[in-house]
Amino acid sequence: MTTTVENAVCTFCGCLCDDIRVEIENDRIVKAKRACANGRGMFMDYDPTPRKPRVAGKAVSWKQAVKACARILDDAESPLIYGLSSTSTEAQKKTVALADRIGAMIDTTSSVCHGPTGLAMQALGEATCTLGEVANRADLVIFWGCNPAEAHMRHFSRYSLTPKGRLVPEGRKDRTVWGVDVRPTKTSRMVDHFIQIDPGSDYEVLTTLRAMLKGYRIEAEQIGGVPLTQLTELAHAMKTCRFGAVCMGMGLTMTRGRDLNVRELFALVADLNSQTRFSVVPMRGHSNVAGADQVMTWQTGYPFAVSFAKGYPVYGPGEFTAVDVLARKEADAALIIASDPAAHFPRKAAAYLETIPTIVLDPEENLTARTAEIFLPTACAGIDASGTFYRMDNISIHAQAVVASGRPTDQDILQDIMEAMQT
Amino acid sequence: MIxxxxxxxxxxxxxxxGKVRDIWVKDGRIVSPAEVDRSAADIIDADGMVVMPGGVDIHSHIAGGKVNAGRKMRPDDSRGHERPSRELSQSPRVYTRSGTGRSVASTFKTAYDYVEMGYTTVMEGASPPLMARHTHEEFEDIPILDKGGYILMGNNHFIMDCIRRNEKEKARDYVAWLLGATKGFGIKIVNPGGVENFKYKQNVTDLDDKVIGFDVTPRRILETLSWINDELGLPHVPHIHGLNLGLNGNADITAETLIAMTGREAHFTHLQFMSYGGEMGKPVRSAAEVTARVVNANPNITVDVGQVVFGDTTTMTADGPVQYRLHALTGNKWFNDDVEAETGGGVTPCVYRKSNPFNAVQWLVGxxxxxxxxxPWRVYLTTDHPNGGPFTCYPQVIRMLMDRDFRMQAFEGISKLARKNALLPELDRxxxxxxxxxxxxxxxxxxIGLDWKGHLGVGADADITVYADMEDREAMFARPRYVFKDGVLVARDGQIVCERPGQTVYVSPDYDTAIEKEVRRHIEDNYTIAFEHYAVSEKELSNGRQVACKP
Amino acid sequence: MLNQFILITGRTSKQAIGMHKGKHSETYRQAVVRAEMSGPDMERLGLSEGQCVRIVNDSGRVEMPVFMANLPDGMLFIPMGPEANRLIGTDTQGKGMPSYKGQKVEVETI
Incomplete structure (x- = not known):
C-alpha cells in the first residue's frame, strides 16, 4: 500500500523546500516529488530500520551505549562537541545544554561554512531580507562566490531567479542577474552577466566597487583580472536597481581574507542602501546550520566557537573552533552530532579525532562514525523524527516526520546521556 | 501552602x-485565610517588608529574530556580563543555565535577571508573524517567567489589500486567523505603512501619506486595526508605535495620532521616543508637555514611557527606516531584515551619553x-528594553521617580544645553x-488583559514579590528578598533558588473559516513557505495558555 | 613552475548525491576522488581524460584521475571530501576556517 504525504519538508539544504510530495511503501520512501536530486537522495536513500549502537566495534544495547557515553564524558577534562547542522533545533538545544553542563567546548559546522560571514556580521551588521522579498521584489540579483545550481538546486525556481512576484510579475524577465566567481559554474550559465575574477581577489574587486559607488576615479585598467568597464557596468546596475539582492557563498568565506571579504561585501551592501534598497543573502549550506547559529546565540550569546570551561560561555573563533582545537590536539574526547568532520575537515584535524574517545550521533554510519569509539544511529530529523529547522534566511519551519520511527531522536539520547552522567 | x-x-x-495584611497561597493561587491550614503552611514573616504582586512588563524585546540578531551582532555586549551555571538545591538535580549579555542577554539569563528583580510576567513587544515560531522557540528557553507576544500587523499586505478594497470584515477574520496561527497575544502596529515604504527607500511622515502600491494611509490602517481589536474582543488593546519615531518635532504627529484614536481604546508604546519638539536640523527639545496633555485629556489612551538610561545599549525595532537612520547618523553597525509581505526591522547598538544634548533631552522627556x-493607571514603566536601556535599570528609574533629590542630582550631570529651559526642575512630584x-x-x-495577574486578591496567580523597605529605592527594587512564581519561591535575596517553566499566553479568536481559503491563496502567491507550514501549532508550545476573547 | 595550480574545492551535486548512497559507497568515491583542470592545461601536461596524477603540497599528497573541465588555466578543482582534504592545511588564520579554496598544489604526472 502506498501512502502519500503532501508538503513534506526537505531538510537536506538551507533552502528547506516545504512542498515535497512523498510516497511511502512499507515504511520506505519510494518517491519524493518536486525534490531536487540532492533532496531525493536524502529521502529515498535513507533506511529508517532501527540499528543497534556500536561501542568499541561491538553492537550493544542503547542502555549500554548511553552508559559508555556518560563514562567518556565524565572522564573527559576538555571535551569537544561539534556539528549540529543536520538536526532539529530541539536536538541543538539539548546539545548546548549538555555542553553547558559538562564545561565543554562547542562548535558548529558554521565554522567551516559561514562562520566568517558571522564574524563579518559582528563587525558591521548585515542588511538582509527573507527569501520571499527576493522573490517578490528583487529586480537585480547577484550570485557571488556561490553555486546554487549544484548546492541549492531549487533556489533559482523558488526564490531568486524565476519566481514571479508583486513587483516582478514577469519573473526572470524582470530581473537582471549577475554572477561573480573564479570559475565558470552551472550557476554562471544561468546569469545575464558573468564576471570571472582571479582566485583570491574578491576583496580588491569589492573595494573597487565601493570606491566607484562613492565617486572615486579608478586608474587601474583591470582589477582582479576584470576589465574596469565590466565593474563600472556592475556598479551602475547596483545603484540603479530598485531592490537588489546579493547571494553569497563559500567563494568568499573559504579563501584568503575570509571574513574580511565578507565584510567588504556587507559594507558595499550597507553603502548601497544610501541610494537604493539592497540586501545580502548568505547561502547557508546544510539543513539546519542557520538554526544552530540561532540556538547557540540565544542560549549563549554567541553563534559558534564557544567554551563553557569556565562555567559560562566564552567566545573564541580560532580558539574554540573545531579545526583549531583538533589541530592543536586540545580535546581529550569528542561528541560529534549530525555532521561528518572526517569527510570535511583537513586530514590532519580529522585524523586526531581517531586518537581520542569519540562519540558520533548520526542517522548514517558516516566516515567519522566508522573510526569512532561509539556510534549511535539516531533518527533522521525531517524523515523519521519531527523537529524545527531554520532556513538560510532564518525563517523556521516545523518538519513533521514522514515515516514512523523505530529509532531514538538525538535529543532523547542526549537527555539519557545527561541523566546517566555522574557530574 | 505558604x-x-x-x-x-x-x-x-x-x-x-501599604496596609499590613497576610497573604495566603495554595496550589499556586492566592486564597482566603479560611482555605489554609496554618500549621502546615510555610510562613514568611514579612514584618517591615513591602509586599507587591510580581512585576508585569507590558513591553520589552526579549525573544525572536531581531533580539537574536542583536545578540549575535554584539559579542561586546556579552563579554563581561557572564552568568555561570549554578547547582540549585532542587531534586532531582537542577542547574541553572549559564548565559551572557546585558542589553541583549541570552534567554536563560534574561529570565533570571527579570525574576531576580521581582518580575514574573513579560510581554515581547514585536514579533513578525512569519517569525512567530522563532519567538516561541526562545520563549521555551525563557524559564520561570510568563510571557506572550504582540504580532506586527501595521504593514501587512493582506490587511492593506483589504483596507483598499473596503473589506474590513475580511481583514478582521484574517487578523483572528493570524493571531491563532502565530499564537500571539495582541495586535502590534509599528510605523503603519512606513515600513512597507522603506522597501522603496521611502517612509511615511503624516497620517494621510500613501502607502506605495496599496493606496491606503497610516490613518486607515490604525482605524481598521483598532476596530478589529474591538470586534474580536482581544484582552489587550491595539499596541501602537506611531510615525516619525526619534525625529525632532514628532510630538505633533504623535498628538494627532493619539487624538485620531478618540473613541477607541489604544496603548501607545515608548511615548518618550515620540515626544520631541524642535525642527529637523535644529536642537531638539522636550515636548513631553504636548503629548502628556493629550494623554491626560483622553482616558481611552494608555502609554508606556520607554525611559532612556545613560550608557551602552542595543536599539531594535520593526521600524526599519529608524534603524537605518541611526546607523547613518552614528556609523554604528547595522542589521536589517525585510520580511516578505509583512514587515521589516533593524538593530543598531547605541550609547546614550549625558553630555550629548540629544540624549539628555531624551532622558528628560521620559x-x-x-x-x-x-x-498612574495610564502610564507604565518601561525602557522599551533594550531601546532606552536594559530592563535591569528599572530600579534606577524607580528611584528617579520616587526621589526628587536623586533626580535633580542626575539632572545636574547632564548636558548644559539640555538643562537650559528644561521643565524637569519644576516638577516636584x-x-x-x-x-x-x-x-x-x-x-x-x-x-495587557491578564486579570489574574498584577494583584493579590483571592484567585490571582501567586506571583508575589517581597522587598526589604529600604530608603535607597534603587537598591530595594534591584534585589527583592523573596520572589514567588505560582506560589513557588523562585528567588531569594536576588538569587534564583528554583527553576521551573513559565507559561506562554496567547489568543485564538473565532473567525469565519471561509477566510482560510483566501489566506491560503495569499500565502501561495506572496510567501515562500507553504500555507500548511505557516501556523505554529499548540503542540509547539510546551506550556501554552489560551486567553479568552470577549467579542 | 609549469605544474603549479591553485586548488579550489567545492560542493558538486554528484558529491551530495553520493553522500546519500553512503560515504563508503562507490558512487561517493567516484564523485569525490577526481580532479578537474582546463583543456589547455591537460594538453600542456600531456594528460589524457581520466589519467591518474599525483597532487602534492605541504599538507599532503593524493593520487586521482583528472578530467577536463571549463576552468581557467592554472586552476585545479576537486569536489569537497576526504581526498581533497588531504591537501588542506589546518591553518585557519585564527578564524576557524581552513583554506578550502586557493591553496597552491603541484600536479605530477605518474
Missing amino acids: GIINGRVYDPCNGID LELFLLIED EYSLYEIAIITRAGTAKR
Missing part, C-alpha cells in the same frame, strides 16, 4: 495601600512624561510605593 504575614501590602487593584501624566506598584504591575497587568 503564608506571607505581617508585610505592608501594596495591591492597587484591590485598593490596598521623566517628564512620568511626572506630567496624572493618572514623587511617586509613592502605591503608584510604583501601579506602573510596574497592577496597571500593566490590567491593560
